[in-house]
Amino acid sequence: MLIVKIVFTCLLIGLGSAVLQSRSRQIFSCDDVLNKQIALEFNASQTYLSLSVKESWKEELGHAEKLIDYGVMRGAKVEVPALMKPDHSKWGEMSVCEVLELSLELEKKVNEHLHEIVKCANESKDIQLGSMIEDEFIDEQYETNKFLAELLTKIERNTMQLLQNGTQVSICDGYGLTLVDKELLKSN
Numbered sequence: 001m002l003i004v005k006i007v008f009t010c011l012l013i014g015l016g017s018a019v020l021q022s023r024s025r026q027i028f029s030c031d032d033v034l035n036k037q038i039a040l041e042f043n044a045s046q047t048y049l050s051l052s053v054k055e056s057w058k059e060e061l062g063h064a065e066k067l068i069d070y071g072v073m074r075g076a077k078v079e080v081p082a083l084m085k086p087d088h089s090k091w092g093e094m095s096v097c098e099v100l101e102l103s104l105e106l107e108k109k110v111n112e113h114l115h116e117i118v119k120c121a122n123e124s125k126d127i128q129l130g131s132m133i134e135d136e137f138i139d140e141q142y143e144t145n146k147f148l149a150e151l152l153t154k155i156e157r158n159t160m161q162l163l164q165n166g167t168q169v170s171i172c173d174g175y176g177l178t179l180v181d182k183e184l185l186k187s188n
């Protein structure tokens with residue numbers, strides 16, 4: 001009886017690990033979208049670094065690293081992109097509001113592309129990839145976009161000026177980029 005039990009247990013363990021192995025060995029078919037996402041995260045991080053918005057720089061780098069680690073773990077053909085040189089010439093003349101608008105635009109691209117990965121995961125029935133992106137990226141991305149949009153509105157409201165013809169415009173002055181960095185730090 002005991003021997004039968006042992007043999008049976010061994011069989012179960014063997015079966016279980018075979019199932020696990022075949023699952024983790026599932027072919028990865030979303031290399032291109034994964035690599036594009038890695039490139040988008042690096043591009044955003046590089047832009048933030050050039051603007052001295054260090055919190056966002058680290059955050060985007062963290063995203064890129066996480067995607068690379070995930071790709072390696074899944075056996076994807078991971079590509080690390082060449083970094084572009086951000087166009088510093090414009091930064092000096094930009095108001096904080098313009099910088100926030102640029103950030104929102106970058107985040108929007110990053111976010112839109114996350115949905116491309118989910119689409120690919122769905123099409124190739126890669127449930128693990130789809131839920132990883134949804135659980136670990138999409139929610140956070142939503143929070144980041146909301147935070148940036150709210151900060152932009154707040155600064156615009158605080159810097160309203162009445163023109164002679166009675167129109168109100170927001171001039172976005174008096175705020176440095178360090179404020180953005182500080183607010184981001186607080187929000188984390």
Ligand SMILES: *[C@@H]1O[C@H](CO)[C@@H](O)[C@H](O)[C@H]1NC(C)=O
Nearest residue numbers: 040043044047086087106109
């Ligand atoms: C990379 O970042 C720059 C801003 O530094 C932006 O203009 C450009 O659209 C970004 N490229 C992509 C592919 O997101």
Ligand SMILES: *[C@@H]1O[C@H](CO)[C@@H](O)[C@H](O)[C@H]1NC(C)=O
Nearest residue numbers: 115118119120121122123130
């Ligand atoms: C995933 O695929 C199913 C059909 O297989 C479809 O109904 C669903 O809308 C797809 N979801 C996404 C996010 O593409």
Ligand SMILES: *[C@@H]1O[C@H](CO)[C@@H](O)[C@H](O)[C@H]1NC(C)=O
Nearest residue numbers: 162163164165166167168169
């Ligand atoms: C008031 O002046 C500003 C700047 O000159 C202009 O953009 C705006 O259209 C004007 N508003 C009205 C109601 O005339």
